[in-house]
Amino acid sequence: MTKKDYLDKIIQGDCVKVLQDLPDNSIDLIFTSPPYADQRTKSYGGIKPDEYVNWFLPKAAQFKRVLRPTGTFILNIKERVVDGERHTYVLDLILKMREQGWLWTEEYIWHKKNSYPGKWPNRFRDNWERLIQFNKEKNFSMYQETVMIPVGDWAKDRLSKLSDTDKIRDESKAGSGFGKNVSNWIGRDKVYPTNVIHMATETGNKNHSAVFPLDLPEWFIKLFTKSGDTVLDPFAGSGTTLLAALNLGRHFIGIDINIEYIQLSNQRVFGKQLKLPIIAEKKGKYTVSKNGKNGKK
Amino acid sequence: MTKKDYLDKIIQGDCVKVLQDLPDNSIDLIFTSPPYADQRTKSYGGIKPDEYVNWFLPKAAQFKRVLRPTGTFILNIKERVVDGERHTYVLDLILKMREQGWLWTEEYIWHKKNSYPGKWPNRFRDNWERLIQFNKEKNFSMYQETVMIPVGDWAKDRLSKLSDTDKIRDESKAGSGFGKNVSNWIGRDKVYPTNVIHMATETGNKNHSAVFPLDLPEWFIKLFTKSGDTVLDPFAGSGTTLLAALNLGRHFIGIDINIEYIQLSNQRVFGKQLKLPIIAEKKGKYTVSKNGKNGKK
DNA sequence: GTTCCGCATGAATCGATAG
DNA sequence: ACTATCGATTCATGCGGAA
Numbered sequence: 001m002t003k004k005d006y007l008d009k010i011i012q013g014d015c016v017k018v019l020q021d022l023p024d025n026s027i028d029l030i031f032t033s034p035p036y037a038d039q040r041t042k043s044y045g046g047i048k049p050d051e052y053v054n055w056f057l058p059k060a061a062q063f064k065r066v067l068r069p070t071g072t073f074i075l076n077i078k079e080r081v082v083d084g085e086r087h088t089y090v091l092d093l094i095l096k097m098r099e100q101g102w103l104w105t106e107e108y109i110w111h112k113k114n115s116y117p118g119k120w121p122n123r124f125r126d127n128w129e130r131l132i133q134f135n136k137e138k139n140f141s142m143y144q145e146t147v148m149i150p151v152g153d154w155a156k157d158r159l160s161k162l163s164d165t166d167k168i169r170d171e172s173k174a175g176s177g178f179g180k181n182v183s184n185w186i187g188r189d190k191v192y193p194t195n196v197i198h199m200a201t202e203t204g205n206k207n208h209s210a211v212f213p214l215d216l217p218e219w220f221i222k223l224f225t226k227s228g229d230t231v232l233d234p235f236a237g238s239g240t241t242l243l244a245a246l247n248l249g250r251h252f253i254g255i256d257i258n259i260e261y262i263q264l265s266n267q268r269v270f271g272k273q274l275k276l277p278i279i280a281e282k283k284g285k286y287t288v289s290k291n292g293k294n295g296k297k
Numbered sequence: 298m299t300k301k302d303y304l305d306k307i308i309q310g311d312c313v314k315v316l317q318d319l320p321d322n323s324i325d326l327i328f329t330s331p332p333y334a335d336q337r338t339k340s341y342g343g344i345k346p347d348e349y350v351n352w353f354l355p356k357a358a359q360f361k362r363v364l365r366p367t368g369t370f371i372l373n374i375k376e377r378v379v380d381g382e383r384h385t386y387v388l389d390l391i392l393k394m395r396e397q398g399w400l401w402t403e404e405y406i407w408h409k410k411n412s413y414p415g416k417w418p419n420r421f422r423d424n425w426e427r428l429i430q431f432n433k434e435k436n437f438s439m440y441q442e443t444v445m446i447p448v449g450d451w452a453k454d455r456l457s458k459l460s461d462t463d464k465i466r467d468e469s470k471a472g473s474g475f476g477k478n479v480s481n482w483i484g485r486d487k488v489y490p491t492n493v494i495h496m497a498t499e500t501g502n503k504n505h506s507a508v509f510p511l512d513l514p515e516w517f518i519k520l521f522t523k524s525g526d527t528v529l530d531p532f533a534g535s536g537t538t539l540l541a542a543l544n545l546g547r548h549f550i551g552i553d554i555n556i557e558y559i560q561l562s563n564q565r566v567f568g569k570q571l572k573l574p575i576i577a578e579k580k581g582k583y584t585v586s587k588n589g590k591n592g593k594k
Numbered sequence: 595g596t597t598c599c600g601c602a603t604g605a606a607t608c609g610a611t612a613g
Numbered sequence: 614a615c616t617a618t619c620g621a622t623t624c625a626t627g628c629g630g631a632a
Contacts, residue, residue, distance in 0.1 A: 033605085038605095078605070080605080081606080084400065084402065084608090086402070086404060088392060088395070088401070091391060091392060092392075094385070094388060095388060103381065104383050105381065105383065105419065105420070106420050107383060109406055111406070111408055111493050112625095113625065113626085114604085114624055115491070115604080115625090116622095117604095117606090117622060117623040117624050117625095118607065119607095120606090120608050120609090121608070121609090122439060123607075124441070124490055125489070125491040125492065125622095125624085126492055126605090126607090128406050138380075138381040138419070140419070142418070142419055144421070191414040192414050194412070194414075194421050194423070194425075195420070195422070195424055195425065201626085202626080202627090203602085203603055203604045203626060488623075489622090491624095
């Protein structure tokens with residue numbers, strides 16, 4: 001099989017194995033939300049927190065191989081509480097992936113509008129998740145204008161009556177590359193967003209339960225790819241990432257190990273139930289060698 | 298010197314040295330925003346990112362010694378960008394502090410409400426900071442009711458006209474007959490917040506450069522201490538934490554190495570310029586021994 | 595049609611209880 | 614002692630039926 005065979009398809013199988021059919025440097029954006037430790041136990045068997053990093057690293061190695069040098073990998077994840085403490089597997093994973101050669105470019109925050117209710121003696125509701133940006137190289141593609149947002153009320157308010165202290169504050173920071181000059185922003189109706197994304201979770205849909213809203217992958221797909229590029233989601237789940245890519249005119253490749261998710265995502269993306277799910281062939285051509293170099297077998 | 302001598306004072310000196318005058322288990326909350334790596338270089342001499350963890354760890358050891366078993370340490374920090382990547386010193390610090398015996402209980406996010414738009418070729422404006430919660434023991438003090446926030450429209454709406462369906466839903470769930478849960482809601486106009494704190498960057502103070510708004514330490518002081526408790530800020534800076542403690546009827550101890558900050562914070566907290574700053578004596582009585590046990594020299 | 599309102603429910607976590 | 618299951622907590626959203 002080649003990349004062409006997988007393009008705009010949803011493949012059932014373990015992503016490490018499936019990705020062995022994809023050549024090096026063929027993906028522009030990987031956006032995925034892997035099963036969190038001890039979650040989704042029915043579909044994925046439940047990875048133990050202590051084993052999470054070792055479970056994930058071989059997959060990350062393949063992701064790195066198939067990603068284009070200018071591509072980006074966005075990982076949606078949040079550590080769970082174990083024995084009253086936040087477990088450190090996400091921190092460990094970031095450090096280990098850097099050893100693997102990834103650059104930890106940025107950490108975006110998904111500030112959820114609505115999350116599960118509840119309060120406990122020692123903590124409040126967890127209302128945010130990490131969207132960790134990894135890159136292979138410093139010069140990755142980024143199309144910032146595509147995600148500009150209307151100027152908020154606060155900005156209008158603030159810019160309309162620029163106080164002296166504001167001006168002074170800004171000038172003092174201008175040298176450091178911050179904001180340059182406030183006057184640059186006057187008269188604009190759109191501004192660049194920040195690294196905090198405030199969106200609702202998607203709940204209560206009848207036939208599927210998407211973990212994140214369509215807006216979330218759309219935001220990152222617009223930001224890091226252009227029309228005709230290829231988006232990979234190796235833990236496609238209900239297919240939200242793939243649907244976002246399709247809507248935006250990008251190619252997509254979806255992978256999931258769970259047959260029910262394959263059927264669900266096929267239904268969502270293609271509007272029909274899949275009769276013959278695509279399954280990866282036994283032996284892929286492309287692997288990650290032990291010295292970290294990519295290449296064919 | 299004893300704790301009594303330092304209570305409600307601002308002391309000039311290196312916090313490791315100053316804290317040697319404080320006995321074990323004498324502080325209820327440590328809230329601080331240390332100089333970030335390579336930031337505030339004039340005041341603190343600029344700690345290099347790679348050296349940050351080693352610079353911080355001896356201080357953390359003293360913090361752990363003086364903190365009460367039921368106390369909490371809130372660390373306001375954000376990793377800076379070095380060479381196009383987020384530096385890992387905050388992650389490393391969390392891991393090393395766990396080795397020191399701290400529990401990493403939670404990570405709150407401060408989502409900044411009003412910051413200027415800004416962008417760089419490869420990233421957007423950084424609009425959030427970490428507020429990392431460390432504890433010595435699992436059973437720490439927390440006064441959740443003190444930070445409750447106004448309820449959303451949902452409950453108002455709902456309570457105003459307790460529908461039959463509400464009653465049914467409640468009965469079926471509780472089995473304890475109508476009223477138990479519903480009556481809990483009646484008259485309740487406040488709910489618990491989440492671990493995302495959405496606050497403005499500044500509260501309009503003009504003549505000083507407070508790093509964070511007064512609301513931020515106030516929120517944590519209310520949450521983790523009661524009236525009469527003692528709050529420590531070992532990097533007091535312009536004294537925002539101390540002012541918040543004073544406003545809330547808590548004792549405070551402020552430490553800063555920089556004489557200009559000492560004068561500024563004295564002015565803010567006590568409303569007057571300090572003429573004879575308090576300086577720590579040469580040798581403190583209390584230290585952290587090599588085996589990690591606390592005790593007097 | 596259009597608006598209004600009830601309703602189910604989600605990457606959660608703790609403590610108690612049961613095996 | 615260690616693990617598994619269960620109840621309690623109480624917000625925003627979108628759907629579907631009602632007005």
